[in-house]
Amino acid sequence: MSTYDVIIRNGHIVTEETIVQGDIGIKAGKIAVIVVGQSIETEAEGEINAKGLHVFPGLIDSHVHFNEPGRTEWEGLETGSKSLAAGGITTFIDMPLNSTPPTINRENLVLKKAASERKSMVNARFWGGLVPENINDLKDLFEDGVLGFKAFMSPSGITDFNHVDDVTIYKGMKEIARLGSLLAVHAESTVICEQLAQEKIAEGHTSARDFTASRPIISEIEAVRRIISYAEATGCKLHIVHASSRKVVEVINEAKHRGVDVTVETCPHYLSLTVKDLEEKGGLAKCCPPLRDESEVDDLWKAVANGEIDVIASDHSPAPPSMKEIKNGDYFKAWGGISGAQSTLNILLTEGHFKRGLPLQKIAELTGAKPAKLFGLFPNKGTIKAGSDADLAIVDLNKSFELKKEDLYYRHQQSPYVGKTFNGKVITTLVNGQVVFQNGEIIKEIEKTV
Ligand SMILES: NC(=O)NC(NC(N)=O)C(=O)[O-]
Ligand SMILES: [Zn+2]
Numbered sequence: 395m396s397t398y399d400v401i402i403r404n405g406h407i408v409t410e411e412t413i414v415q416g417d418i419g420i421k422a423g424k425i426a427v428i429v430v431g432q433s434i435e436t437e438a439e440g441e442i443n444a445k446g447l448h449v450f451p452g453l454i455d456s457h458v459h460f461n462e463p464g465r466t467e468w469e470g471l472e473t474g475s476k477s478l479a480a481g482g483i484t485t486f487i488d489m490p491l492n493s494t495p496p497t498i499n500r501e502n503l504v505l506k507k508a509a510s511e512r513k514s515m516v517n518a519r520f521w522g523g524l525v526p527e528n529i530n531d532l533k534d535l536f537e538d539g540v541l542g543f544k545a546f547m548s549p550s551g552i553t554d555f556n557h558v559d560d561v562t563i564y565k566g567m568k569e570i571a572r573l574g575s576l577l578a579v580h581a582e583s584t585v586i587c588e589q590l591a592q593e594k595i596a597e598g599h600t601s602a603r604d605f606t607a608s609r610p611i612i613s614e615i616e617a618v619r620r621i622i623s624y625a626e627a628t629g630c631k632l633h634i635v636h637a638s639s640r641k642v643v644e645v646i647n648e649a650k651h652r653g654v655d656v657t658v659e660t661c662p663h664y665l666s667l668t669v670k671d672l673e674e675k676g677g678l679a680k681c682c683p684p685l686r687d688e689s690e691v692d693d694l695w696k697a698v699a700n701g702e703i704d705v706i707a708s709d710h711s712p713a714p715p716s717m718k719e720i721k722n723g724d725y726f727k728a729w730g731g732i733s734g735a736q737s738t739l740n741i742l743l744t745e746g747h748f749k750r751g752l753p754l755q756k757i758a759e760l761t762g763a764k765p766a767k768l769f770g771l772f773p774n775k776g777t778i779k780a781g782s783d784a785d786l787a788i789v790d791l792n793k794s795f796e797l798k799k800e801d802l803y804y805r806h807q808q809s810p811y812v813g814k815t816f817n818g819k820v821i822t823t824l825v826n827g828q829v830v831f832q833n834g835e836i837i838k839e840i841e842k843t844v
């Protein structure tokens with residue numbers, strides 16, 4: 395029996411701290427050894443030549459809606475997790491909503507876990523929901539392993555996942571603080587968004603720009619300020635998801651400096667698409683909060699470079715093509731949610747590294763070490779160290795490609811990124827030491843690891 399099951403030779407090994415060249419020896423799903431500057435002398439059954447390639451920690455996507463069980467005509471664990479494997483993502487944390495039933499109690503979490511065990515190609519973890527009806531279920535969900543809770547401050551678009559009122563926020567955050575867990579929040583103001591939408595619709599103004607104007611940045615800022623004040627009052631750890639603008643990030647920054655335990659996520663679409671894409675691509679580019687303009691994209695990149703963003707996650711939230719269609723020019727009716735999980739690393743490399751000089755270590759940090767630390771997965775996941783799980787993405791930075799519909803593994807082969815040229819291509823993805831994706835092919839025969 396050889397010492398290692400797999401040896402990855404001669405790659406540039408990227409972590410949140412450094413880039414070194416060397417060999418990685420993998421045994422029983424874990425990184426057994428990293429030899430820098432020279433070779434591992436023995437041979438392994440699985441030899442991977444990574445000369446000229448970069449080995450990243452497998453990405454953690456802490457924000458996906460895979461919609462299973464119950465809404466698999468939108469997406470599913472098999473198709474969703476295959477798309478992640480193809481994109482170098484080795485762990486996801488699935489949102490509690492859009493699946494039916496939603497993950498708001500122990501029984502429903504059991505269903506979600508069972509489906510993932512059967513179908514996911516990558517590591518699966520879960521968010522629990524905080525809704526007005528389930529404060530008494532939070533403890534069970536926490537004991538059964540959810541990594542945190544998610545609440546909406548404005549309507550979620552899903553009838554069985556209600557947004558929280560101020561009393562639910564207050565009581566829920568007290569309970570989550572008591573449990574020692576964390577609350578992730580979709581922060582937009584219901585009052586602002588609903589009223590502005592009503593006015594626009596009544597006036598017959600339903601274009602892409604009307605929709606965007608009905609969900610202005612101030613609506614995020616107001617909601618973020620409010621939820622931060624509850625975090626301060628209750629001591630609950632807070633995570634703001636999908637901030638669309640640096641102006642929102644600034645509010646979070648101020649709170650951080652005051653000592654509030656708050657972190658922030660942004661998403662690849664806010665870093666690469668604008669309201670112009672919404673006009674041109676229609677519903678494919680509709681999401682909430684909406685895409686902003688070019689100057690906001692540039693400012694958000696400055697926030698990334700400056701260390702003001704904690705996590706980058708996809709917020710992959712697809713729906714069937716018919717629900718993404720813009721009918722009669724009405725942008726208010728189409729489903730809000732972007733299909734993008736497969737492209738996260740491609741966008742960060744192309745728009746971040748190649749276009750703006752973002753160091754590769756920073757990409758590894760935002761998609762690996764940071765989310766792993768925040769959600770209790772570090773150092774098993776999110777880095778490359780002896781003893782860590784062998785979750786790895788091997789990338790060729792010299793390869794460019796144009797994303798085609800046929801390349802997508804989603805339930806529906808649609809995404810606003812189709813037609814984009816990306817620099818940097820995922821060649822091989824390993825999950826717990828097993829190759830799950832190689833040279834454009836999903837490797838199906840994997841042992842289940844969840
Ligand atoms: N129900 C959803 O999946 N909503 C999602 N939709 C977006 N972001 O447009 C979200 O995360 O808010
Ligand atoms: Zn959201």
Ligand SMILES: [Zn+2]
Nearest residue numbers: 457489709711
């Ligand atoms: Zn979401």
